Amino acid sequence: SKPHVNVGTIGHVEHGKTTLTAAITKREKLKLLPLMKLIKLSKPMFLL
Structure with a gap:
């Protein structure tokens, strides 16, 4: 299992x-x- 990573973007x-x-x-x-x-699976869970 891979660790989860949160990524933020900041910019103009x-x-x-x-x-x-x-x-x-x-x-x-x-x-x-x-x-x-x-x-x-027909669709990934994050696209439902």
């Missing part, structure tokens, strides 16, 4: 905070897709 308006967060989230979701197919 329109300097890419949301883009960075979306990129990290997408990367992690893509890593989970093969596992979800293996255990036959």
Whole structure:
């Protein structure tokens, strides 16, 4: 089991905070897709 980590982003308006967060989230979701197919989940719990 991996430890949980909370990450905060601080920055000026329109300097890419949301883009960075979306990129990290997408990367992690893509890593989970093969596992979800293996255990036959239609959607990850965080997308429900």
